[in-house]
Amino acid sequence: MKLPYPAIRQYIAGEWQEGRGEGCTAVLNPADESSLAQLRHVSTAQLDTALGAVRDTARLWRRTPPAERSAVLRRAAALLRERHEHVSRILVLEEGKPLHEARAEILVSADILDWYAEEGRRAYGRVIPGEYGSRLSVIPEPIGPVAAFTPWNFPATSSVRKLGGALAAGCPIILKPSEETPGTAVELFRALHDAGLPAGVANLVLGDPAAIAARLLAGPVIRKLSLTGSLAVGRTLAHLAADADIVTTMELGGNxxxxxxxxxxxxxxxxxxxxxxxxxxxxxxxxxxxxxxxxxxxxxxxxxxxxxxxxxxxxxxxxxxxxxxxxxxxxxxxxxxxxxxxxxxxxxxxxxxxxxxxxxxxxxxxxxxxxxxxxxxxxxxxxxxxxxxxxxxxxxxxxxxxxxxxxxxxxxxxxxxxxxxxxxxxxxxxxxxxxxNTTVLSRAETPFGGVKASGHGQESGSEGLDAYLVRKAVLQHRPLASNTTKGTV
The missing domain is CATH 3.40.309.10 (Aldehyde Dehydrogenase; Chain A, domain 2)
Incomplete structure (x- = not known):
């Protein structure tokens, strides 16, 4: 029987393409150590194309009405549910967990996309009482292009937390999942593509993690880094992010x-x-x-x-x-x-x-x-x-x-x-x-994150959306006249 494993491709600027880098990684089935696929690494030129894509679509996507962004995420969630049996088997083959656990992960991932689809329409600001004729507003805005890195243990849920939060907030994103579980990520992007996500708003890159991180975080394009990974990787990426003044959210494990x-x-x-x-x-x-x-x-x-x-x-x-x-x-x-x-x-x-x-x-x-x-x-x-x-x-x-x-x-x-x-x-x-009196710590509606060496920032819940927003204070007064200076300082 033919195994339901997809061809592994990069998804950059709305196009599926073979990696053009020098490296190649074998994707293994952990249950029998057989080879599922050969993953050709992304090239530097392809990474630059992905960076250009999120830079060029940032204004378009932030100006897309929240209801339209919501509709794309809802369609992607519906497609995941329709395809969940197929995607679940891919997840089992590359990660190893039992099929019933994989099914649950894919269906929960669809729920997370739905949650963000609705929460993105509720990114409320506020108006603060001020002097007559003035308006003091606090306006939430997308933080900008995002680079996200996810691990192999939950290749669907760890990815959709970042994809859903960023896209619902109006941020374009480049996702770098684990090379050990690329098939699940491919199917997530297939759902987003088929749901009508504009080209370039979400990009999938696969290859050498250190080289990808160094390229994505070196320049001025990326404004937000989200990582789920080890403490050692978190410390390395934190230094790169600090050098480029990039805001970070990190979940770095627990005990x-x-x-x-x-x-x-x-x-x-x-x-x-x-x-x-x-x-x-x-x-x-x-x-x-x-x-x-x-x-x-x-x-x-x-x-x-x-x-x-x-x-x-x-x-x-x-x-x-x-x-x-x-x-x-x-x-x-x-x-x-x-x-x-x-x-x-x-x-x-x-x-x-x-x-x-x-x-x-x-x-x-x-x-x-x-x-x-x-x-x-x-x-x-x-x-x-x-x-x-x-x-x-x-x-x-x-x-x-x-x-x-x-x-x-x-x-x-x-x-x-x-x-x-x-x-x-x-x-x-x-x-x-x-x-x-429960072993469940994670729901779409509640924040997920830790303290101390486990990281900082949160995903899921309203806090997960807020991680991709910045608050702008706008202090608006009446036009100045020659005899008035109110509001000028």
């Missing part, structure tokens, strides 16, 4: 603590956390990551978690009944194995998993570790894999202090039946998002 208090059903909480933890093989930036369980619940919680992990069906994402797919690449699998082995050597106990299965593919067994300490890298660093490290605590103050003892601050989770604990702990946790 979310989970605080499980003694007044909960340990089995029910373990089940919810296991489903969240092993989603996308643990390759989720806001996934429950470090488990602090009250000592009275620790054994029951760990046993329930381990039992679920041991029974998970792992395999190719397109196979029936598969619950967890492979990791995205060999380097991720090997890094996870190294961290687990190191923790075990330092005293952690393996309750489930802890190994990679034999055969092809970048698979790693769902893993649960007990007796974990802060000194273990599997606890102190972002694992980005299917590993659940568990430790215990005695009281809330201790749990919060240890949970906050990290450079990251993206998401945090609290499970309790106490309104007082829920309120107090959610206020004390240093994170951009807190889930109380």
């Amino acid at each position: 979310a603590p989970v605080l499980v208090f003694p007044d909960v059903d340990a089995g029910a909480v373990a089940e919810a956390c296991a489903k969240a933890k092993f989603r996308n093989a643990g390759q989720v930036c806001n996934v429950p990551s470090r488990f602090f369980v009250h000592e009275s619940q620790a054994d029951a919680f760990a046993e329930a978690f381990a039992a679920i992990a041991a029974e998970l069906r792992v395999g190719h994402g397109l196979s029936a009944d598969v619950e967890m797919g492979p990791l995205a690449n060999a380097r991720r699998r090997d890094a996870v194995q190294e961290m687990v082995d190191e923790a075990v050597a330092q005293g952690a106990r393996v309750l489930a998993g802890g190994t990679r299965p034999a055969g092809a593919g970048f698979f790693y067994a769902p893993t649960v570790l007990a007796d974990v300490e802060e000194k273990h890298r599997v606890f102190s660093e972002e694992v980005f894999g299917p590993v659940a490290p568990i430790t215990t605590f005695q009281d809330a103050d201790e749990a919060v202090a240890r949970a906050n003892d990290t450079g990251y601050g993206l998401g945090s989770f609290v499970f309790t039946s106490s309104l007082d604990i829920a309120t107090r702990v959610s206020e004390d946790l240093q994170a951009g998002m807190v889930g109380v």
Whole structure:
């Protein structure tokens, strides 16, 4: 059976074109390590064409009525829904997650486009009371051309958050997704193209990340940088952006603590956390990551978690009944194995998993570790894999202090039946998002972003639109006459 994988092309100034750069990257299926496509890198000349396209369309797109911009995004969302089965299979082939997760990602991506389509029509300013005959206005305006960089773990939702926000606000955009998952991005741009987006307003470039970033951020065209990626990449791009006075929004990962208090059903909480933890093989930036369980619940919680992990069906994402797919690449699998082995050597106990299965593919067994300490890298660093490290605590103050003892601050989770604990702990946790008795931190209507090393700025919700707007104050007075100077200073 022929795999439903598209030809990988650049989309620049409204045209699909082969990359003309010197480099070439093989796109692999992480479930069997087979080659899906060869991606020819974008050339410097093509990047300059993309920069020229967003420069030349900036005035056109900002002057396009919000209702017309909204209609384009709505049509693109409708096309994604019509094509979601096809696009979902492409996502599975290049990223590895199970088909039901891929379907959910594509449908959520359509919802995000719809959200921005409506929110873009509500980019309100304000009029401030002033002197008679004067008008003091605050007017939201598009910030200008955007350069956006997205990762491989959620190639649809991470891209549409940036595409939807920028386009709804009136900003043209150049998107550089991961070269490991280009097929999903191609389908997103196909939907935008077929929805009638004017040529040049959105551009897709693929190739060497460092070379692309250096070219896009070096000149005067780009006015906004949006990145979802690693802390190391974020720091590099932040320097480039600072040199060019470019405004930034960055989501740079997390290591979310989970605080499980003694007044909960340990089995029910373990089940919810296991489903969240092993989603996308643990390759989720806001996934429950470090488990602090009250000592009275620790054994029951760990046993329930381990039992679920041991029974998970792992395999190719397109196979029936598969619950967890492979990791995205060999380097991720090997890094996870190294961290687990190191923790075990330092005293952690393996309750489930802890190994990679034999055969092809970048698979790693769902893993649960007990007796974990802060000194273990599997606890102190972002694992980005299917590993659940568990430790215990005695009281809330201790749990919060240890949970906050990290450079990251993206998401945090609290499970309790106490309104007082829920309120107090959610206020004390240093994170951009807190889930109380839920593992869901992301919705189209709510802001997504972190603090500390997890980045700055937010996507989704009204804050996600605001990230692509600037506020202009207009202080308007009556025409000057020879005997009046009011309003001139």
